[in-house]
Amino acid sequence: MNEAAIGRFRRIGILALTAVYLVILAGAIVRASEAGMGCPDWPTCFGRWIPPTQESQLPPNYHEIYAHLGYAETNFDPIKTWTEYLNRLVGVACGFLILLTVAFAVPFLKRDPKVFYAALAALLLVLFQGWLGAVVVSSNLHPLMITAHMILALSIAALLIYAVARSQKEAFYRLSSHALSAKLELAVRLALALTLVQVLLGAQVREAVETLARHATTPREFWPLELPWVFYVHRACAFLLLCTNLGLAWQFLRRLPQDHLLFRLNLGLVLLTLLAVATGIGLERFGIPPAIQPLHLLLANLIFGAQFLLLVSLPYFRPRGLEKHAPPA
Known part of the structure; x- marks a missing residue:
């Protein structure tokens, strides 16, 4: 081929x-x-x-x-x-x-x-x-x-x-680095699991918002005060996810040169996370405006995608992954 x-x-x-x-x-x-x-x-x-x-x-x-x-x-x-x-x-x-x-x-x-x-x-x-x-x-x-x-x-x-x-695994093999340990892969798995939980919590929050849209009698700016407990769990998990992604990205950024593909991927992950948190704050502070909701959801899905890409490609960047996954001669 x-x-x-x-x-x-x-x-x-x-x-x-x-x-x-x-x-x-x-x-x-x-x-x-x-x-x-x-x-x-x-x-x-x-x-x-x-x-x-x-x-x-x-x-x-x-x-x-x-x-x-x-x-x-x-x-x-x-x-x-x-x-x-x-x-x-x-x-x-x-x-x-x-x-x-x-x-x-x-x-x-x-x-x-x-x-x-x-x-x-x-x-x-x-x-x-x-x-x-x-x-x-x-x-x-x-x-x-x-x-x-x-x-x-x-x-x-x-x-x-x-x-x-x-x-693209053969191209990734050529970028393998001894600085990428198996512990980093475990950390990515944990971050990915947390993002998935956060997405599911966000789906429940959206369901609650839609219920308010149909039945609420109060002005929209007061809707965040009427949301159920899942909203507060979602908000707390957002802070936890921010800290997790920042810590994970730091582990990659300090180990890799700036021109490495995973370095750029982790910079992107940090940017996506910061934007997601910012839009989440905007949703709460401004009464859940419909204009911000789609962007917030898209950013959450992009974070999941970036983390999943990191997870599935990481073994190909490690020398041990080269030995395990390289095609036979």
């Missing part, structure tokens, strides 16, 4: 991964803007493949039609409809890019089958994600279904990160 084929796979894999994060961001925008039911049916939108732009384009009795289907308060809003529709288009584009990733991974079947099977697993999860999207709509945006939808997107991103990182 030549370097050109490896490079093509890396590029399409990174493009597909970028699309996954765009899907996550688009989904967060839909959720924050309460546009999830902008299209009350799936896969069509108001019975069309391209949704209407004006209410006059719908049947006069469309309220009764959708009330009969279980959506009693369906009111056409062009902004919400097209926000949800564009979210679906981004998801479809992501699916095609992951399909291309699988096609470009075929040459790895002989060289390193795990690369191909990771890409294939990502594609299968995307197909399942499409079905789950229909369930989310049919459940009238049940919070648990939305959270499951988000966790599945996180899993798809992890599979693509693994596939791309493993495809």
